[in-house]
Amino acid sequence: MSTQRVAQGRRWSVMLAAGVLAVAGAAGLSVRAASADPVLPPLTPAELLTRVAQAQPAGLSATFEQRSDLGLPSLTSSGQDSDDLSSALALLTGDHTFRVWTAGADKSRVALVDGSAETAAIRNGNDVWLWSSEKQQARHGTVTAEAKSSATPVSPAEAVQKLLAAVEPDTNIAVSGTGTVAGRAVYQLVLTPKDDASLVGQVRVSVDATDFVPLGAQVIADDGSQALSVAATSVDFSVPDASVFTFTPPPGAEVKEITEPEPSTRPTTPDKADKPKTVGSGWTTVAVAKVDDTSLDQTTTALLNSLPEVSGSWGRGRLLSTTLVNAVITDDGRVAVGSVTPERLYAALAK
Structure with a gap:
């Protein structure tokens, strides 16, 4: 199943928000310091980055709180046609709660919970579900061999791991003390862009001191303001129950099967x-x-x-x-x- 097919929507709305979303997905986690920082064995930035890259916990259940202050323009919904853009901008403003469960490479669930509404992406083996409780809509697809690596929902921790791998050549990286996130000791990794032209002044990442999974980060704009933050408020590294990854649409929900287009109907390669x-x-x-x-x-x-x-x-x-x-x-x-x-x-x- 192609990720592009699963996430079909209005291309203009996505493009308009794409750059902002990339920064938010790559670095939107925050640190909450404890009153007394834990004493941990010293690690160099290279040692810490290596352990983050090698981190493969057997399981994870966590809740993350996101805060965004990007100065985006307000948008008043004017009907169903505005749903895509409204949803994209809503993720980049205000406070949001994400819940994450993983159990290996082919079992994951990421849910955005706002009040009583839930928007979730679930992967269980080769099955992928997208669910909106507000719209009572479910989309189902099957993972093909070539799409396996892109079909797993990305958690905040995985997003930071991808960031660390991508930015190292263009970034000054330092380990700056320790702290506590969700009751767990963490190392604090500071990423500073080498190019002063970047609007990002600094990214501070909190890395679990035992399992080396990123649990928090904070994005500081070049003017010193805190633009994005997400922090884990609870973390459990035990393997979640298998039922967490089982999804059955409730009675009355709209269900649509997402399939690959036939070869003859696939879009040609663009010029x-x-x-x-x-x-x-x-x-x-x-x-x-x-x-x-x-x-x-x-x-x-x-x-x-x-x-x-x-x-x-x-x-x-x-x-x-x-x-x-x-x-x-x-x-x-x-x-x-x-x-x-x-x-x-x-x-x-x-x-």
């Missing part, structure tokens, strides 16, 4: 000119892509029209500015996204 390109590297990478703006709903159009107009040798467009990520949506159907100043986006569009 090289239409493929997204990247400018720069590391923390200051800018992604530039063409987008399909022919199916914008009223809410998305209203949001875009409310953004400030910008222009340059690259053309004209609208600027979406947040604490950590900026995006330019051009009048000719391009979008440039990056954790950089608008000037860097304009330069990337001009190339």
Whole structure:
């Protein structure tokens, strides 16, 4: 089952939020210090990173609390057509609770719990379910051999592990003391981008001192404000009961089977000119892509029209500015996204 097929939605809404989501997914966890920091055996950054990369706990049950303050524009829902964009922006504002369970590579469950509503992604062997209790909708798919590595829902801890692997060449890394998260001793790893042009000033990651799974992190913007944080409030490394990964849609729920398209109906490979390109590297990478703006709903159009107009040798467009990520949506159907100043986006569009 293709992850792209499972996550189908309005491409414009996803593209508009993609850069912000990448930063949020990669680094959105926070530390809660105890009154007295634990004494732990000293580890160098390289030693700690190695242990994080090798961490494979047999099981995990955890609850994470997320807080976001990106300075995103407010969005008032105007009907069903706005659901995709509203949901994307809602994840990047306010407070949210995530619950995570894992039991090896092919059993995982990640649930966003807001009040009595739950949105969950469940993998049990080759079966993957996406569930929305609010909409009473279930989507089911089967994992194919080529999609196994991408079909497992990503927990906050796994997201930080991916971040650490990706940013090391462009980052100054230090171990800065110890602390406590969810009652467990942690090492505190500090990541500082080498390129001063990044809007990210620092990322502080809390790594469990026994199982070496990231339990928290905090993203500090270059202006010193705390833009994103998520902290584990409870952690248990025992293997969850098998029933946690079993999902049966409740009576009356809408159920849809997601299948791979037939080879004859699969989209052809896009022309090289239409493929997204990247400018720069590391923390200051800018992604530039063409987008399909022919199916914008009223809410998305209203949001875009409310953004400030910008222009340059690259053309004209609208600027979406947040604490950590900026995006330019051009009048000719391009979008440039990056954790950089608008000037860097304009330069990337001009190339």
